[in-house]
Amino acid sequence: MSDPQMAVLAPTMRKLAKRFPLSPEDQAAFLALPVSLKKLAVGNYIVREADIARSCCVLLSGFAYRHKIVRDGARQIVSINVPGDMVDLHNSFLGVADHNVQMLTAGEVAVIPSRAVQDIAYLRPAIGRAMLLDTLVDGSIFREWIANVGRRDARSRVAHLLCEFAVRLQAAGESEARNYHLPMTQEQLGDATGLTAVHVNRTIQALRQDGLISTDKRSVTIENWEGLVTTGDFNTAYLHPERAEGEPR
Amino acid sequence: MSDPQMAVLAPTMRKLAKRFPLSPEDQAAFLALPVSLKKLAVGNYIVREADIARSCCVLLSGFAYRHKIVRDGARQIVSINVPGDMVDLHNSFLGVADHNVQMLTAGEVAVIPSRAVQDIAYLRPAIGRAMLLDTLVDGSIFREWIANVGRRDARSRVAHLLCEFAVRLQAAGESEARNYHLPMTQEQLGDATGLTAVHVNRTIQALRQDGLISTDKRSVTIENWEGLVTTGDFNTAYLHPERAEGEPR
DNA sequence: CGAACTTTTGACAAGCATCAACACGTGTGG
DNA sequence: CCACACGTGTTGATGCTTGTCAAAAGTTCG
Numbered sequence: 001m002s003d004p005q006m007a008v009l010a011p012t013m014r015k016l017a018k019r020f021p022l023s024p025e026d027q028a029a030f031l032a033l034p035v036s037l038k039k040l041a042v043g044n045y046i047v048r049e050a051d052i053a054r055s056c057c058v059l060l061s062g063f064a065y066r067h068k069i070v071r072d073g074a075r076q077i078v079s080i081n082v083p084g085d086m087v088d089l090h091n092s093f094l095g096v097a098d099h100n101v102q103m104l105t106a107g108e109v110a111v112i113p114s115r116a117v118q119d120i121a122y123l124r125p126a127i128g129r130a131m132l133l134d135t136l137v138d139g140s141i142f143r144e145w146i147a148n149v150g151r152r153d154a155r156s157r158v159a160h161l162l163c164e165f166a167v168r169l170q171a172a173g174e175s176e177a178r179n180y181h182l183p184m185t186q187e188q189l190g191d192a193t194g195l196t197a198v199h200v201n202r203t204i205q206a207l208r209q210d211g212l213i214s215t216d217k218r219s220v221t222i223e224n225w226e227g228l229v230t231t232g233d234f235n236t237a238y239l240h241p242e243r244a245e246g247e248p249r
Numbered sequence: 250m251s252d253p254q255m256a257v258l259a260p261t262m263r264k265l266a267k268r269f270p271l272s273p274e275d276q277a278a279f280l281a282l283p284v285s286l287k288k289l290a291v292g293n294y295i296v297r298e299a300d301i302a303r304s305c306c307v308l309l310s311g312f313a314y315r316h317k318i319v320r321d322g323a324r325q326i327v328s329i330n331v332p333g334d335m336v337d338l339h340n341s342f343l344g345v346a347d348h349n350v351q352m353l354t355a356g357e358v359a360v361i362p363s364r365a366v367q368d369i370a371y372l373r374p375a376i377g378r379a380m381l382l383d384t385l386v387d388g389s390i391f392r393e394w395i396a397n398v399g400r401r402d403a404r405s406r407v408a409h410l411l412c413e414f415a416v417r418l419q420a421a422g423e424s425e426a427r428n429y430h431l432p433m434t435q436e437q438l439g440d441a442t443g444l445t446a447v448h449v450n451r452t453i454q455a456l457r458q459d460g461l462i463s464t465d466k467r468s469v470t471i472e473n474w475e476g477l478v479t480t481g482d483f484n485t486a487y488l489h490p491e492r493a494e495g496e497p498r
Numbered sequence: 499c500g501a502a503c504t505t506t507t508g509a510c511a512a513g514c515a516t517c518a519a520c521a522c523g524t525g526t527g528g
Numbered sequence: 529c530c531a532c533a534c535g536t537g538t539t540g541a542t543g544c545t546t547g548t549c550a551a552a553a554g555t556t557c558g
Contacts, residue, residue: 070396142388143315194400
């Protein structure tokens with residue numbers, strides 16, 4: 001709205017533009033989206049399942065996670081969001097939330113009216129296309145997570161998750177490649193991998209003993225990247241890291 | 250291309266238009282997409298992981314499944330496609346396939362050049378928006394599958410899958426609600442639920458003994474819908490069944 | 499009619515869950 | 529400043545769900 005807020009969407013725009021260039025006019029329109037800023041504490045909800053969406057949040061700082069609760073109360077984390085991510089495009093377009101989004105750390109979001117997001121996607125096809133590409137990449141990550149929890153053993157699941165964080169945090173400019181702050185408890189790691197906290201604990205100990213990683217509080221250092229990649233059966237292809245158009249135009 | 254093919258995309262168009270109306274011009278443009286038809290046998294690949302996409306297939310008849318192979322050779326099915334589905338929007342836009350798509354039954358696909366799909370999404374924003382909505386629903390289904398394989402036990406997983414098929418097949422006009430042909434082996438059911446074929450077999454026997462379903466060859470009859478829904482912790486919300494816009498326009 | 503695939507059954511093993519207790523650090527209020 | 533509660537990480541003992549292996553019975557299809 002006011003000047004100081006003009007640039008808050010810049011990282012998100014750069015992320016969108018990375019896969020497909022946006023014209024200066026499109027970029028300006030995106031940056032001019034009406035936003036209000038909101039600080040959030042650890043554990044605050046951005047979206048609750050079954051909410052009717054009236055706004056779309058962009059994560060400016062801090063981390064968030066999406067999760068679903070199954071009948072017996074168990075929780076499954078279905079993805080992690082890093083700064084720059086549009087946290088609920090889904091909800092803006094589909095109207096009703098099918099999962100929860102909660103802050104993993106304290107942070108700040110830019111709140112944009114759903115209608116403004118829908119309109120810009122429609123009135124500026126390049127932005128609509130960028131959102132589609134972003135959503136397709138999200139889908140690819142979801143598929144990899146299905147394979148991760150469905151067909152890998154505990155050791156591989158955890159190693160895979162650690163590899164994914166390393167790559168995504170680096171891509172978001174949030175950390176170095178081999179050493180990053182992982183703001184998740186072992187219980188949350190379990191919820192992301194379909195394991196219990198106890199088993200995550202033992203699995204991490206095994207990874208440490210094998211010299212693949214070391215940890216200090218919540219910071220993870222990857223001691224042997226190749227080994228961790230092999231253990232986690234990790235291949236960056238599913239993150240579609242760069243412009244991956246069949247035919248650039 | 251020629252007249253007899255003009256209507257093959259009609260079911261797909263109706264599916265796209267269901268969530269957001271398309272103008273007659275948009276509808277005509279969609280139906281006029283250049284297609285070539287291709288018959289496929291059971292097990293034929295539509296897309297292979299790491300393929301560079303040159304075309305986008307729409308499933309006209311038959312069923313397909315998407316899957317990924319993990320290091321030790323295990324396979325994880327990440328979704329099932331029914332007639333009318335655009336089978337590889339992902340690949341058209343992202344360029345390189347991150348998973349395989351294979352025919353579950355014999356069937357027919359309409360092959361559209363990737364470029365034509367990209368262009369129509371860009372030049373006709375309403376169609377681009379419809380594709381975005383479709384992709385967002387796919388994402389919601391992926392998330393539910395992560396929760397299914399990550400946090401439910403074998404009995405719930407299988408029940409959930411059977412419920413999803415019942416609803417989706419009916420929505421696609423492929424079967425009645427309570428009785429449908431399920432063209433999957435128990436091994437494939439295991440690959441979709443993160444279980445082994447042997448355990449799927451025992452789980453299905455248990456569901457039968459509890460009077461929830463009965464089976465005859467590959468046909469499934471749901472004897473107790475409420476019971477199966479409860480067992481599978483199934484809630485249709487994640488399928489976003491109808492127009493689910495926050496504010497219809 | 500036979501070959502290949504799929505379903506079913508049984509015995510056994512293993513990975514992971516469960517439960518419980520303890521250690522450790524952190525923040526908070528008396 | 530201490531005492532305490534609380535959340536998180538760690539460890540051990542035990543058991544259940546699911547996997548593995550193998551073989552037989554049933555089914556499909558050329």
